[in-house]
Amino acid sequence: MFHLRLVRDETKIGFMRLRRVTLALSAVLSVLSIVLFLGVGLNLGIDFRGGSLIEIKTDGPADLGQLRETIGGLGLGDVQIQEFGAPDDVMIRVVEQEGGEAAQQAVIANIRGALGDEVEYRRVEIVGPTVSQELARSGTIAVIAAIFAILVYIWFRFEWQYALGAVIATIHDVVLTIGLFAALQLDFSLSSIAAILTIVGYSLNDTVVVYDRVRENARRYKRLPIVDLLDLSVNQTLSRTIMTSLTTLLALSALYIFGGEVIRSFVFAMIWGIAVGTYSSIYVAAPVLLYLGLGREGEGRSGGQAAAQENGAA
Amino acid sequence: MLHFSRWKIAVTLLICLVGILATIPNFFSRETVAEWPGFMPTRQLTLGLDLQGGSHILLGVDTQAVVGERLATLRDDVRDTLRQARIGYTGLGVEGNRVQVRVRDQESFDEARRRLRELAAPVGSLFGDTSGNDIEVSSGDGGLLFVQLTEAGLNQRVSSAVEQSIEIVRRRIDELGTTEPTIQRQGLDRILVQVPGLQDPARLKALIGQTAKLTFHLVDVNTPVNDALQGRVPPDSEILYTQDDPPQPVLVEKRVMVSGENLVDAQPGFDSRTNEPVVSFRFDTSGAQRFGRVTQQNVGRPFAIILDNEVISAPVIREPILGGSGQISGDFTVETANDLAILLRAGALPAPLDILEERTVGPGLGQDSIEAGATAAVIGTVLVISFMIAVYGLFGLFANIALVVNMFLIIGVLSLLQATLTLPGIAGIVLTIGMAVDANVLIYERIREEQRAGKSAIASIDSGYRLALSTILDANITTLIAAIILFYLGSGPIRGFAVTLAIGIVTTVFTAYLFNRLIVATWVRRRRPSAVPI
Numbered sequence: 078m079f080h081l082r083l084v085r086d087e088t089k090i091g092f093m094r095l096r097r098v099t100l101a102l103s104a105v106l107s108v109l110s111i112v113l114f115l116g117v118g119l120n121l122g123i124d125f126r127g128g129s130l131i132e133i134k135t136d137g138p139a140d141l142g143q144l145r146e147t148i149g150g151l152g153l154g155d156v157q158i159q160e161f162g163a164p165d166d167v168m169i170r171v172v173e174q175e176g177g178e179a180a181q182q183a184v185i186a187n188i189r190g191a192l193g194d195e196v197e198y199r200r201v202e203i204v205g206p207t208v209s210q211e212l213a214r215s216g217t218i219a220v221i222a223a224i225f226a227i228l229v230y231i232w233f234r235f236e237w238q239y240a241l242g243a244v245i246a247t248i249h250d251v252v253l254t255i256g257l258f259a260a261l262q263l264d265f266s267l268s269s270i271a272a273i274l275t276i277v278g279y280s281l282n283d284t285v286v287v288y289d290r291v292r293e294n295a296r297r298y299k300r301l302p303i304v305d306l307l308d309l310s311v312n313q314t315l316s317r318t319i320m321t322s323l324t325t326l327l328a329l330s331a332l333y334i335f336g337g338e339v340i341r342s343f344v345f346a347m348i349w350g351i352a353v354g355t356y357s358s359i360y361v362a363a364p365v366l367l368y369l370g371l372g373r374e375g376e377g378r379s380g381g382q383a384a385a386q387e388n389g390a391a
Numbered sequence: 392m393l394h395f396s397r398w399k400i401a402v403t404l405l406i407c408l409v410g411i412l413a414t415i416p417n418f419f420s421r422e423t424v425a426e427w428p429g430f431m432p433t434r435q436l437t438l439g440l441d442l443q444g445g446s447h448i449l450l451g452v453d454t455q456a457v458v459g460e461r462l463a464t465l466r467d468d469v470r471d472t473l474r475q476a477r478i479g480y481t482g483l484g485v486e487g488n489r490v491q492v493r494v495r496d497q498e499s500f501d502e503a504r505r506r507l508r509e510l511a512a513p514v515g516s517l518f519g520d521t522s523g524n525d526i527e528v529s530s531g532d533g534g535l536l537f538v539q540l541t542e543a544g545l546n547q548r549v550s551s552a553v554e555q556s557i558e559i560v561r562r563r564i565d566e567l568g569t570t571e572p573t574i575q576r577q578g579l580d581r582i583l584v585q586v587p588g589l590q591d592p593a594r595l596k597a598l599i600g601q602t603a604k605l606t607f608h609l610v611d612v613n614t615p616v617n618d619a620l621q622g623r624v625p626p627d628s629e630i631l632y633t634q635d636d637p638p639q640p641v642l643v644e645k646r647v648m649v650s651g652e653n654l655v656d657a658q659p660g661f662d663s664r665t666n667e668p669v670v671s672f673r674f675d676t677s678g679a680q681r682f683g684r685v686t687q688q689n690v691g692r693p694f695a696i697i698l699d700n701e702v703i704s705a706p707v708i709r710e711p712i713l714g715g716s717g718q719i720s721g722d723f724t725v726e727t728a729n730d731l732a733i734l735l736r737a738g739a740l741p742a743p744l745d746i747l748e749e750r751t752v753g754p755g756l757g758q759d760s761i762e763a764g765a766t767a768a769v770i771g772t773v774l775v776i777s778f779m780i781a782v783y784g785l786f787g788l789f790a791n792i793a794l795v796v797n798m799f800l801i802i803g804v805l806s807l808l809q810a811t812l813t814l815p816g817i818a819g820i821v822l823t824i825g826m827a828v829d830a831n832v833l834i835y836e837r838i839r840e841e842q843r844a845g846k847s848a849i850a851s852i853d854s855g856y857r858l859a860l861s862t863i864l865d866a867n868i869t870t871l872i873a874a875i876i877l878f879y880l881g882s883g884p885i886r887g888f889a890v891t892l893a894i895g896i897v898t899t900v901f902t903a904y905l906f907n908r909l910i911v912a913t914w915v916r917r918r919r920p921s922a923v924p925i
Contacts, residue, residue: 079925081781086843134755139466178451178745182600186593198591199756203749208449219880223873230872233794234865268815271885274877275822277891282826285869286833289862317836320782321829324775328825331771337763338569339756340818347822 083323084316092311093304096364103249103361110256117259122266123202125216127173127209129184132200133192138164144192151187162338166199178205200339216270221388222253223277231281238369243284246362250280250353257349268343276350279325283318283358290314291366303371307363315359322355393912403510403905407796408897413803420536434806439813439887442761444754445587446595450560452580456742457552458488458545465526466490468510469538477501489539491531507538514543549580552741557582560744562737563598567616582744592751594730600757602699602743603734605651607682608643610693610705616642631695633702634722641702643695650687653678657735659728668728671718672735681713687711696721698731762816771821772798779828783835786925789914790831793907797827800898801891810894813887823895829866829901834859835925848920856908863904871896 123130133139144167145158153171161168169188174180181203189198204212224247232240251273258265290310298306326348333344395403413432416424424433440447462485469490473480479495480503494503511524525544529537540548557574560582564572572586586595611619613841618644619630627645632638641791657672674682686694686708695705696719703721723731776794779787801820805812838855871893878889914920 080784083782086839132756178747182596182746182749189591189593190421198751199698199753199754201592201749201751203746205745205747206492207745208748215880219876222880223876226872227869230869232863267881267885268888271815271877271881272890274873278892279826279875280865281869282829285865286862289865293858313840314836316839317832319834319837322828324778324828324832325822325825327774327778328771328821331774332767332821333765334767335770336767336818336821337760337814339691339760339816343815349398391697 082316083319088312088315090312090357091308093308093364093367095360096367099360100364103357107249107252107254110252110259111257113259117262119255119258119265120262122264122269123173123204123209124267125171125209125213127181127204127206129181129203130200131169131172131185131188131198131202133167133169133170134197134199135165135167136195139167141167144169145190148188151185151191153187166338173209177188178207181205191208195278201247212267216267218272220277220386221272223274224248224251227277230284231288231299232269235290235292236371238371239288239292242362242365243281243288245365246284246357247277247280249357249361250276250350251380253353254346254350258346263342263346266342268340269346270345272343274350274351275347276354279351280354280357282356284362285320286317287311287314287358287363288366291363291371295371303367307366318355318359322351325351334390392914393849393856393908395909395912400909403909406901407800407906410796410800412640413807414799415639417802417806432807434809436802436806437809437811438757438761439811440585440750440757440815441585441588441752441814442757442764442812444589444752444757445585446589446592446749446751447601448584448586448592448596448749449577450556450584450599450744451580451747452553452556452582453548453743453745454549454552454580457549458540461540461545461548462488463488465510465538465540469507472506472510473503476502478506486537489537491535491537494534494536500530500536504528504530504536507536510538514541514547546579553580553582555741556744559738559740560584560599563733566594566597566733566737567598568809569595588754589751592749594726596746596749598730598733600744600746601734601739603651603737604699604739605654605735606697607648607650607694608646608697609648609685609689610695611642611644612692614642616640621683631697631700631702633705639702641695641705642901643697643702648694649674649678649682651735651739653681657732659725659732660718662718664783665720667720668723668725669718669720670728670732671716671733672721673716679713682715682717683711683713687713694846735914736872760814764814764821768817768821768824771824775824775828779831784924785914786835786923788913789907789910790828790835790903792871792910793825793831793902794824796906797895797898798824800896800902804894804898805891810890811887812891815885816891819888819891819895823892823899826870827895827899827903830859830863830899831907833862833866834903834907838923839925842923842925848923849915852911852915853921856904860904863900867896867900 113350139160141158141160148156148158148169153174155172157170159168160166171184174184185201185203224244228240228244254273254276255262258269287310290313291307294306294310301309329344329348329351333341333348336344413434416433416435421435424435427433466483469492470483473492478499480492480494482491483492494500494688507528511526514523514525523541523543525541525547527539527541529539531537553576553671557576561574563769564574564584564586569586570588572584574582574584578585584599591596611625614623614625614628617630619628620640624630628642628646630640630642632640644879653674655673655675657670660669660671661667662669690710693705693707696703776791779790781787783790834855837859838851841854842848842852874889874893874896878886878893881889
């Protein structure tokens with residue numbers, strides 16, 4: 078029976094040879110992301126900035142110009158009106174109004190009054206100043222807490238170099254994802270935080286698989302130079318890395334194409350995160366171990382020999 | 392690794408069977424399921440508001456108002472106490488978070504302090520004992536006394552105001568007759584209201600956003616309104632405005648004749664003469680007595696009916712109203728009369744409620760989202776399944792069987808837990824489909840490697856499963872940690888995503904590692920293969 082082979086058996090690609098290039102590339106991209114984040118900033122959605130959002134469906138293609146005129150005349154400050162997935166689907170975003178919680182409510186009443194009952198109101202979201210500040214805070218805490226909790230777990234399961242390496246790779250992925258949001262000015266909402274946390278989980282998953290193999294090989298091949306050890310481990314796990322990224326990307330592309338406009342940017346962020354996470358587990362997480370001075374088993378570790386035998390017997 | 396004891400096989404298959412059974416009710420309508428015999432599972436997935444349409448409204452109790460009101464009554468209590476004890480005082484007032492008063496006579500200072508301390512009431516705690524008093528009295532220089540609300544006393548006030556508000560909001564929403572509203576407390580001073588299937592929550596918001604404090608006052612006829620407007624407001628009266636456009640000022644006495652607390656019933660109706668919508672009401676006995684007495688003494692004078700500091704109407708008392716019932720006429724439509732009756736029946740909120748957050752999804756978008764989510768899930772599954780067969784052949788088929796059982800388990804567990812399925816939740820399931828095969832990929836790649844290293848078919852399969860286990864666990868536990876944190880810090884739809892992701896991880900480890908291994912083990916026992924076709 079024919080079996081599709083994505084990766085040849087027993088590849089011997091010298092991933093670590095490229096480490097200076099890839100680490101430099103990652104560093105440049107990370108710095109660029111941070112600069113974009115600080116300079117341009119994120120296009121914060123109403124979840125974090127407060128304000129309101131209305132999605133309407135019109136009878137036939139929407140006349141955006143006329144909508145802008147009608148709603149622009151209401152004096153609501155900065156109003157964004159754009160097509161949302163289909164020509165008869167329009168998203169209206171209004172910035173937070175001065176005057177506390179009640180002022181946000183008035184916006185919706187105003188817009189409903191101006192547009193009348195001819196359009197279908199598909200979605201209305203209003204986030205007041207109190208909640209938006211809380212959401213921004215708990216979102217930030219969530220990402221930091223997740224990274225920290227996972228750091229502790231990996232530290233518990235591996236040596237500290239692995240934990241630090243995994244966290245560096247994960248932060249790299251998070252930073253690059255935030256960079257993407259800043260560069261493309263994608264709407265950054267609560268679901269973006271969910272996307273980032275999923276990326277954190279996925280990226281670690283990938284990194285842990287590579288590290289697991291590094292640890293196993295380190296016990297088995299005690300004399301192998303560390304660069305070769307890392308290369309061997311990445312090559313051994315390469316077909317799995319590619320397979321899993323592909324199945325996940327297949328499922329996500331189905332969601333991106335058919336899942337509807339509401340979650341499209343959420344899925345887009347995840348697709349990017351999976352791609353970056355796959356790259357980083359090979360080109361960032363593995364070479365970083367070199368620079369963190371990964372100790373070989375047996376060097377001042379009494380349990381090393383026993384562990385090696387146990388694994389060698391497998 | 393390939394040996395399964397009988398009970399292990401039984402438990403594995405039983406779990407799969409329960410998962411499939413628990414999923415079945417979701418394929419039928421609620422009515423059909425209701426007629427099933429008792430041994431069948433009947434629980435169905437609850438669809439989130441983003442899928443079935445509806446409103447999610449987060450209300451905040453105005454704690455500042457609660458505290459302000461408490462301080463005002465405290466000030467009145469201090470006044471009454473000192474008057475009763477015949478202690479002279481000056482400068483009684485509210486200062487920040489406390490009431491302050493200066494005792495005029497140094498000799499009665501200790502007496503005053505003792506009396507004021509008697510105002511304190513113990514604050515109950517969870518364990519039945521007391522955690523201090525609700526107020527504290529301290530003294531300052533020159534005969535000053537401070538009565539301060541304690542932290543515990545404040546929290547108790549706010550807490551009971553929130554409880555009371557929830558009850559009143561519930562009564563008001565029940566009057567609307569919507570299906571299955573949920574009203575729950577969130578945090579110290581928040582109330583979350585979720586009502587499915589509303590097109591426009593404007594009426595709902597109007598109903599829950601109104602304090603509905605109804606009072607009857609006499610109109611002050613001794614001072615012309617225009618004089619009062621120019622700043623000569625008598626100390627016992629205040630200017631309030633009508634709901635007309637433009638609002639008309641009315642000078643009313645501050646003293647309350649009767650308040651809404653004395654109402655026992657309120658119903659919308661029509662005035663028999665003018666045929667305009669009105670709200671008729673009935674007082675309880677003490678309310679009826681007071682209303683009767685005041686109207687008897689003030690025939691010919693106007694009185695004002697005041698709702699949330701606005702004058703609804705100010706009719707003239709033509710004759711004493713002794714029966715304890717009457718009607719409010721204002722500029723009502725049938726709907727506003729009906730709503731006012733609902734509000735009066737449900738009672739006044741102890742403090743104003745602010746709408747902090749609102750998310751409403753129309754039924755059209757909800758239906759579209761369900762269809763889009765289902766399409767994406769089916770296509771995603773077909774893609775992943777085909778891909779697995781292309782790469783691993785027969786073993787890909789084994790993994791796919793595990794994947795399908797996994798889907799059943801996820802939906803089954805969600806149904807049993809009565810968890811809410813949201814659109815991000817569907818995304819979580821689709822993501823799980825993609826990642827679920829990872830565990831099998833890890834195992835299969837390992838088997839390939841072991842076989843290349845020259846091991847026999849059975850030995851390769853055996854070490855494939857064994858060596859991949861710790862990797863599978865490490866990889867999934869890290870994702871699980873992220874999902875749990877997301878659950879605790881997220882809200883609404885995001886929680887739905889975290890729940891499906893977390894359940895998906897657990898069922899994935901089970902199906903990919905245990906169930907799939909059982910299939911492979913059975914296959915090995917029957918076929919006795921010399922090589923693994925992988």
